[in-house]
Every structure is written in structure tokens, then in C-alpha cells.
Amino acid sequence: MYRNLGNFELKIPKIVSKIGFQPSESVSTDLLHGQKVELFIKRLDKIPGESSGNKYFKLKYNLETAKAQGKTQILTFGGAFSNHIHASAIAAKAHGLRSIGVIRGELVYPLNPTLVAAKENGMIFHPMSRSLYKEKYKVQHLKEWMDIYGDYYLIPEGGTNELAIQGTREILDEVDTAFDFICVPIGTGGTFAGLYASAKSHQKVLGFSALKGEFIHQEIRELLAHHKLVGNKEYKLFSNYHFGGYGKISGDLIQFIRNFSDSSAIPLDPIYTGKMMYGIFDLIEQGFFPKNSRILAIHTGGLQGIAGMEQRFNFQLYP
Numbered sequence: 001m002y003r004n005l006g007n008f009e010l011k012i013p014k015i016v017s018k019i020g021f022q023p024s025e026s027v028s029t030d031l032l033h034g035q036k037v038e039l040f041i042k043r044l045d046k047i048p049g050e051s052s053g054n055k056y057f058k059l060k061y062n063l064e065t066a067k068a069q070g071k072t073q074i075l076t077f078g079g080a081f082s083n084h085i086h087a088s089a090i091a092a093k094a095h096g097l098r099s100i101g102v103i104r105g106e107l108v109y110p111l112n113p114t115l116v117a118a119k120e121n122g123m124i125f126h127p128m129s130r131s132l133y134k135e136k137y138k139v140q141h142l143k144e145w146m147d148i149y150g151d152y153y154l155i156p157e158g159g160t161n162e163l164a165i166q167g168t169r170e171i172l173d174e175v176d177t178a179f180d181f182i183c184v185p186i187g188t189g190g191t192f193a194g195l196y197a198s199a200k201s202h203q204k205v206l207g208f209s210a211l212k213g214e215f216i217h218q219e220i221r222e223l224l225a226h227h228k229l230v231g232n233k234e235y236k237l238f239s240n241y242h243f244g245g246y247g248k249i250s251g252d253l254i255q256f257i258r259n260f261s262d263s264s265a266i267p268l269d270p271i272y273t274g275k276m277m278y279g280i281f282d283l284i285e286q287g288f289f290p291k292n293s294r295i296l297a298i299h300t301g302g303l304q305g306i307a308g309m310e311q312r313f314n315f316q317l318y319p
């Protein structure tokens with residue numbers, strides 16, 4: 001799938017715009033010069049405070065609504081290494097809400113770094129077998145949790161709903177209208193949908209799926225239709241940069257992430273942003289982007305997941 005990047009050397013990144021907490025940094029490589037394209041990275045991972053990355057935007061209106069509805073706790077779902085579980089625990093605590101995490105599969109002790117942090121932020125874990133987890137939204141389960149824990153505000157797995165998309169519409173701001181391409185990793189598609197909704201008509205949004213399979217094309221079509229976001233803007237999805245599937249890695253990917261981070265001082269995670277960035281460089285090398293294109297890659301965060309991946313695969317991403 002992937003060809004050698006060639007002369008891959010990033011120069012020191014330069015902060016070119018700073019809107020509140022969201023500086024975009026430009027990166028510069030021989031490859032970019034050769035292809036005459038510019039690449040900027042919007043560092044949502046640098047958002048300080050309760051939870052960073054795309055999660056800040058996805059949770060923002062959900063937590064505000066939970067409080068406005070008089071709820072005192074949220075209930076949400078995810079795997080044991082989930083960025084969403086991690087961020088939900090931290091953000092809920094910061095908003096003065098309790099959090100319950102329905103975790104896919106048995107809890108493994110000692111807890112991994114994601115769950116340790118979630119627990120430290122007060123999250124109560126409700127483990128659910130993998131087979132039952134598939135039907136987690138069934139009314140009987142929702143009622144059972146209500147009986148056990150009391151009333152709660154439900155946030156779906158991955159956090160994508162109407163209010164999450166309302167939040168992710170706020171990722172792009174005025175200065176970003178200068179870009180021709182907006183690139184983002186895709187899990188459930190909520191971040192992609194908000195970006196697509198807020199992009200200008202001259203911009204094309206590119207989504208890089210972290211999951212294996214062509215289903216993502218239909219899923220995104222349905223998501224956009226469901227939220228009435230179908231418009232005359234262009235988008236394109238790439239389903240060939242998953243490296244074997246969700247949470248899977250390869251030596252090639254790890255080497256790329258290390259090279260990129262060594263040269264740019266921008267850390268990437270191996271589940272979402274690393275795969276997207278790999279895809280962007282691969283596309284640049286293939287000449288996908290027309291000359292003089294200005295590309296904006298959204299750094300959606302996820303760096304908390306690195307420690308868990310390292311533990312799981314017994315390696316160090318940044319030795």
C-alpha cells in the first residue's frame with residue numbers, strides 16, 4: 001500500500017496563527033516543497049484543561065445540556081483503551097458531574113493507564129461482556145442502569161450525536177478559510193460531520209478511517225443525511241490507511257510516526273492521527289493534491305492512548 005516517503009525531513013514548525021487555544025503549525029519537508037503544497041496542523045491536542053482534542057468539542061454541549069436538564073451524572077460507553085472514556089471522565093468531573101463508563105469486555109487488572117486516569121477522575125466502571133455490549137442500547141439495559149445508578153444523561157459510544165456535531169462545527173475558524181483541504185481521522189464520524197458542515201464551499205474535507213472496511217462510506221453518507229448536512233460541498237473518504245484495522249499497528253507506521261515527531265516535535269498517536277498523517281503524506285507523494293494546495297490537518301488528540309498501546313504491544317513509541 002505504502003511507498004517510501006523518500007527524503008522525509010521536517011523542518012522546525014512555525015506557529016503561524018493563534019486563535020485562542022488553537023494554534024495551527026506549519027510543517028515543511030522536501031516532499032512538500034517538491035510537490036509545491038503547504039501543510040498546516042491544527043493542534044487540538046494542545047487545548048488545555050479538562051479534555052483535549054476533538055473530545056473537547058464533542059462533549060462541550062452534551063455536558064452543558066446534561067446540567068441544564070438537572071442531571072447529576074452521565075453514562076457512556078467504550079473499550080478499555082478508549083479516548084472517549086478517558087475524556088468523558090475528566091470532562092464530567094470538571095463540570096461537577098459523576099460519570100459511569102460501560103466498558104466493553106471484562107476489566108483487566110492492573111487497570112491500563114486509560115482506565116486508571118478515568119477512575120482517578122471518579123468514573124464508575126460497569127463492565128459488559130462483548131456479546132451483551134453489542135446490544136448495549138436495548139431498553140432493558142438502559143433501565144437496569146437507571147435502577148442501579150439512578151437517573152443519568154446518556155452519551156453514545158464515541159460521543160457522536162447532534163450536540164457533538166454542534167460542537168465540532170466550531171473547530172474551524174476564520175483563518176482556516178484559507179485552506180483548500182481539511183483532513184481529519186474518522187472513528188464514528190462526528191468530527192468529520194461537524195467539519196463538513198462548517199467548511200466553506202471551496203474547501204474539500206478528507207476523512208481517513210481508522211477502521212477496516214468499506215462500510216464507512218455508507219455510514220458517513222447516512223450520518224450526513226440524518227443530520228441534514230448533505231450539501232453541495234465535496235468530501236472524500238479514505239478507507240485504506242487503517243493498517244490492518246482499528247488499533248492495529250505496523251513497523252512502517254511506527255517508523256513514520258517517530259520520523260514525523262522527531263523532526264517536527266509534533267506527537268501523533270498510532271490509532272488516529274498517525275494513520276491520517278501517514279495517509280496525507282502518501283497522497284502528497286502520489287500527487288493527489290494539486291500544486292499550490294494548502295492543506296490543514298486536524299490533530300484530534302488521542303495522545304493519552306499511547307501509554308496503553310505501548311503496554312499492550314510491549315514497545316515504546318517515543319523511546
Ligand SMILES: Cc1ncc(COP(=O)(O)O)c(C=O)c1O
Pocket residue numbers: 053054083084158160185186187188189190191192272273300301302303
Ligand atoms: C484522537 C481521536 N481522533 C479522531 C477520532 C474520531 O472521531 P469521530 O468518532 O468523531 O470520528 C477519535 C474518536 O473519537 C479520537 O479519539
